[in-house]
Amino acid sequence: MAIKRLQQKVLLRPEDIKPSRPGLRVVGVFNPGAVRWGDKICLLVRVAEGAEEETPGFWNSPRLTEKGEIEIDRIPTENNADCRNGDKRCSSSPRRFSRLSFISHLKLIRLDSTGFNVNFIDPSPTFYPREFYEEFGIEDPRITAIDGRFYITYVAVSSTMGVCTALASTEDFRQFQRMGIIFTTENKDVVILPEKFRRENGRGNQDAVENNYRYCAYHRPVSKMEFNPPNMQIAYSPDLLHWGEHGLLLTPREGLWDDIRIGGGTVPLRLKEGWLEIYHGVRRKNPEDSVGVYCAGAVLTDLKDPGKVIARSGEPLLEPVSQSESEGFVPNVVFPTGAVMDETGENLLLFCGGGDRVVEVISLSIASILESLK
Numbered sequence: 001m002a003i004k005r006l007q008q009k010v011l012l013r014p015e016d017i018k019p020s021r022p023g024l025r026v027v028g029v030f031n032p033g034a035v036r037w038g039d040k041i042c043l044l045v046r047v048a049e050g051a052e053e054e055t056p057g058f059w060n061s062p063r064l065t066e067k068g069e070i071e072i073d074r075i076p077t078e079n080n081a082d083c084r085n086g087d088k089r090c091s092s093s094p095r096r097f098s099r100l101s102f103i104s105h106l107k108l109i110r111l112d113s114t115g116f117n118v119n120f121i122d123p124s125p126t127f128y129p130r131e132f133y134e135e136f137g138i139e140d141p142r143i144t145a146i147d148g149r150f151y152i153t154y155v156a157v158s159s160t161m162g163v164c165t166a167l168a169s170t171e172d173f174r175q176f177q178r179m180g181i182i183f184t185t186e187n188k189d190v191v192i193l194p195e196k197f198r199r200e201n202g203r204g205n206q207d208a209v210e211n212n213y214r215y216c217a218y219h220r221p222v223s224k225m226e227f228n229p230p231n232m233q234i235a236y237s238p239d240l241l242h243w244g245e246h247g248l249l250l251t252p253r254e255g256l257w258d259d260i261r262i263g264g265g266t267v268p269l270r271l272k273e274g275w276l277e278i279y280h281g282v283r284r285k286n287p288e289d290s291v292g293v294y295c296a297g298a299v300l301t302d303l304k305d306p307g308k309v310i311a312r313s314g315e316p317l318l319e320p321v322s323q324s325e326s327e328g329f330v331p332n333v334v335f336p337t338g339a340v341m342d343e344t345g346e347n348l349l350l351f352c353g354g355g356d357r358v359v360e361v362i363s364l365s366i367a368s369i370l371e372s373l374k
Contacts, residue, residue, distance in 0.1 A: 030353030033141035034338025104137035189263030220263035230261035266339035311373035328355015
């Protein structure tokens, strides 16, 4: 049974955002990264755009060209096939490689300190596809604040590198430094924890001791060879660019709300009880359901050892129940990608994608979340 939502509001809809270029239309604005910055909350929101007009006999797929322009490839319908048994987000080219029906970029949204009111929408795309590995778009950012700088993991999609995770950083959400791909295909839902962690077996002089501290990330690789369902894993890095020491964090649980696949949702928050990670899980409504129902739960991990699980949701915290979640571009989806404390410090503000179409904010009691864990 999902816990009580204290407050909920749809913050953004596709009609609130202007298309980035002629010939495109906004089909979804969703899955925002979130961070509290001074007296405001900043979101980087994913904006998905498809072809403005349909072409009879063709399936339209936007992409970034080598000249840095957005073109729409028109694939004859008789030569393409559904990519995932009717999943309208993607299809296949004549050579049966996957293509998307949209291309995404990121847009800066500023909220007031409560997180429930929009104060600013960047009139231009804030972070737009530019590199070859962003050919089919930039998706699903997560924002981690470390030493006064904001590090953004995002999904980059292309015909050369596939579905991978890249890293960028900024101090002001105006100028961005692209740091390249950090997890190769197919790996997404990467959240970087905001602290360094010490190796338990670290020894040596001061330099060596400093080198025994490293960053930590939760990530979700997917293999075409299905030896296991998509699970959450952990990795460490000395510099945020080179990742190793991989291990298993969480697996899906047969018969529960997260039995098909799971993945990281929000950047973990430090509580006195441990690191609180809100993750997503997927279950099927019926055997024919190809996409599934996206819910959200929580896992609590040890403050010194973030690979050690203390407790986990037996039931989902959130299920798609509102109209914006149960309908939309992709129905039955509530997908949290950003979390901050509210002004009281007692409640969690979750910034979610609803139905792959809208951005919503949901307030939950932190005490109720912890009480729900097993």
